[in-house]
Amino acid sequence: MKILLFLDVSSLIQSLNKSKLIAECPDCGDEFPLSKALLFDGRGEFPDKAEEKRKELLKELKERSADLLERQKRATTKSENTAIAVGIGKIVEKILPAHKNFDLVPADCRFLAEPIDMIVFDGVSKNKVDKITFMDVKTGSATLNKHQRQVRDAIEDNNVKWESY
Template identity: 35%
Template sequence: MNALLLLGALSSILILIILILYFELQSLRKKLLAKEFQIQETLQRASSTFSEAMAMREEAQRMKEDLERRVDEARRESVQKSKEVVAGKVTEQLAPFFPNFKYNPRDVRFIGTPIDLVVFNGLDSGKVESIVFMEIKTGNSRMTERERSVKEAIDASRVSFEILRIDSTLDQVE
């Protein structure tokens, strides 16, 4: 009988150990599922972050290419404008020798800024009949604000002639 009691007690202890192990196993399974869920969430966030990073990289690449294209375009425009400015300056200097220039080239004085030329009409023959202030323009170029202000002063007859006398003693210059 003692053996039976001992066997019953051992059986109860064994069942209790099995139950404890079962509940511990269930707890470990829940923890494992929770960890797997965390890992899945972390992987999804990492994947999303990676996708965003790739999209940002592609956008940065597009922006870089657009910037390079605009810089190249600006360079080409700058070179073209520079060519136009040089051509304009050459044209200003050569204008008195063009066939459609109606004044004697010897009567012309180049100033450059704020106007291009002053024509002393008749100067070469000894008698100035008129004075013409001339601005040379090429293509679609327009007068600057300064050029317009000179034209307005001339049109409003705000033009005069002055003589400035300077004492030319060399002793005063040191």
């Protein structure tokens, strides 16, 4: 058997206003007597102070929503621009050896794509390799990714070896 207890909200508020109960602010954690709180029945008109706070919170909510929409637009635009730049970069790295200003001998270049774009065996086309260059092609403000930096660091640290099988 269920027993439902219906309380008159007005009498509950009056009772809390007369009580010696202590409440804690959810924002700052400070404690205060509940009798000092602005208690009201939210089904009717708000007291002036509560209405001011409600309007302030609504304004803040609108500002945050507008900010969120703007950030979402910027993120989408940035993602699209990055995708386009990556696509262009992948095309450029493939056709770079054929470019008229490419000052390396295309026959000395070996395209890898990942993790770096190519290895240049300077002189291999003349049967005399003078040096080997590990190369990555970047466009715009693109930077090396994690794996490319690791390859660069291993080369700069002379952590490169030759093996025959």
